[in-house]
Amino acid sequence: MARVWDIPVQDSTRVRDVRVAVEAASSHVGLDPHRTAVAALVATELATNLVKHARGGRVVIDLVDQPGAVTCAPGVQVTAIDYGPGIRDVTAAIRDGYSTSEASLGAGLGTCMRISSGFDLYSTPRGTVAVARVDQEPAMCRERMRKxxxxxxxxxxxxxxxxxxxxxxxxxxxxxxxxxxxxxxxxxxxxxxxxxxxxxxxxxxxxxxxxxxxxxxxxxxxxxxxxxxxxxxxxxxxxxxxxxxxxxxxxxxxxxxxxxxxxxxxxxxxxxxxxxxxxxxxxxxxxxxxxxxxxxxxxxxxxxxxxxxxxxxxxxxxxxxxxxxxxxxxxxxxxxxxxxxxxxxxxxxxxxx
The missing domain is CATH 3.60.40.10 (PPM-type phosphatase domain)
Incomplete structure (x- = not known):
């Protein structure tokens, strides 16, 4: 069945809820401890950004198949959604090592992009949507992808x-x-x-x-x-x-x-x-x-x-x-x-x- 976690993130107390949910999702799809830690880091960073930069939002965690792959195990998809004010300089924000907040984990969106199996975001003054996917064996899945x-x-x-x-x-x-x-x-x-x-x-x-x-x-x-x-x-x-x-x-x-x-x-x-x-x-x-x-x-x-x-x-x-x-x-x-x-x-x- 379609197990989903939909978590409102209006203050820092909900960041822990996001981390716990993504760890549960990782267990559902059988991610190993390393990939589970990757998913938790990415989800925590995205949730923290909602609190620090967007006046809150929501994080939706889905279990998804590898999109377009021939045969890959399902992974965890983390979607962070907010309603503004948007990211002024997306290029800088996704640069590896660029921290989005003094209160963040120091990972930044660039690190999230690098360690995720897939990452993309779209930002305007109306708000930002960021999606990260974490799979068990991203390199193997990439080889099985087709154009x-x-x-x-x-x-x-x-x-x-x-x-x-x-x-x-x-x-x-x-x-x-x-x-x-x-x-x-x-x-x-x-x-x-x-x-x-x-x-x-x-x-x-x-x-x-x-x-x-x-x-x-x-x-x-x-x-x-x-x-x-x-x-x-x-x-x-x-x-x-x-x-x-x-x-x-x-x-x-x-x-x-x-x-x-x-x-x-x-x-x-x-x-x-x-x-x-x-x-x-x-x-x-x-x-x-x-x-x-x-x-x-x-x-x-x-x-x-x-x-x-x-x-x-x-x-x-x-x-x-x-x-x-x-x-x-x-x-x-x-x-x-x-x-x-x-x-x-x-x-x-x-x-x-």
Whole structure:
């Protein structure tokens, strides 16, 4: 099931909570003591920065597969989100050895970047989003990476529950890279069972088309509450995106200078599967970017307009979309997940590996 830690960090007393949570997450995925210490150092530094420089924020800790890898064990993803004032000089801040605060551990963002398996951040006066991933064997995973689309996401449970009823995952088979997002009916552990069953089936059926994957998921989810599921698949040989969805998963595709909707078909995977599942197809090339999200995100969220954001790691894009779509006036009423599939990594970005 999708175990998630969502920790508000408004003062220094919560920094310890972040460290304890990331140590628990490391234990869940089987990181050794050294990599666990690395994850704890990175998470503590990011949480400390929230208190010292951003008037607080939140840290979300997810368990994620190595994005785009062929076969790698899951790792720990630490996402720090705040609402300003931003980092004036990002280049200086990520320089190794540059300490962001006299009260910090002296590690600084540059050290976090160096010791993480993957690190990226996006900062404007509106706020900063930083994402770090720590895996057990980053060098081995890097060797197994292939060129092509990359994926990333964020998953936040309702009311800071231990488990989210949403789940997203990415699987590769030959020239096909498939991104899936599932929203189990309701929330909590029973919803998480449904979305987790969808993830398991995706990895068994990644060689199939999106429609066929969904059809195989239907019997696999019959013993659960069922879920809304969307599947997007890029074939790097043909340069084509194929999309199919059942239920209310949102999908937006950025191509050229515009955003367009991809519509799912009504139904519930595992309960009320439609007789036909329409497949939408679109060209996929340099600069293409796909966003999938559950209905925890407001339906009328506004896609990002800053072209620089779209060049960042997909997990940073996903977390920024989640941050900017929410507000105190529109409280979250469900688990919320955002997953992003992006074309080949852009030059100059520090990609998680």
């Amino acid at each position: 092509g689309p990359t994926s990333g996401g964020i998953n936040v449970p309702l009311g800071r529950d231990d488990h989210s009823g949403d789940a997203w995952s990415c699987a590769r088979s030959g020239t096909r890279l498939t991104l899936m997002l599932a929203d189990g009916l309701g929330h909590g552990t029973k919803a998480a069972h449904a979305s987790s069953a969808a993830v398991d089936e995706l990895h068994r059926r990644a060689h199939l088309s999106p429609e066929e994957i969904l059809r195989h998921m239907h019997p696999a989810l019959r013993h659960t509450r069922g879920a809304a599921v969307a599947v997007a698949q890029v074939d790097t040989d043909t340069g084509e995106l194929a999309f199919a969805g059942v239920g209310n998963i949102g999908a937006r595709l950025h191509a050229g200078d515009s955003w367009g909707h991809l519509i799912s078909h009504p139904g519930i995977v595992g309960a009320q599967f439609p007789a036909t599942v329409p497949v939408r197809r679109a060209p996929w090339g340099q600069g293409s970017l796909l966003v999938l999200h559950s209905d925890g995100l407001p339906s009328r969220w506004v896609p990002p307009t800053d072209p620089d954001l779209l060049t960042h790691d997909p997990a940073v894009v996903a977390a920024t979309i989640l941050r900017d779509a929410s507000s105190a006036a529109s409280p979250v009423r469900d688990d919320t997940s955002v997953a992003v599939l992006a074309s080949d990594p852009r030059d100059g970005r520090h990609d998680p590996a």
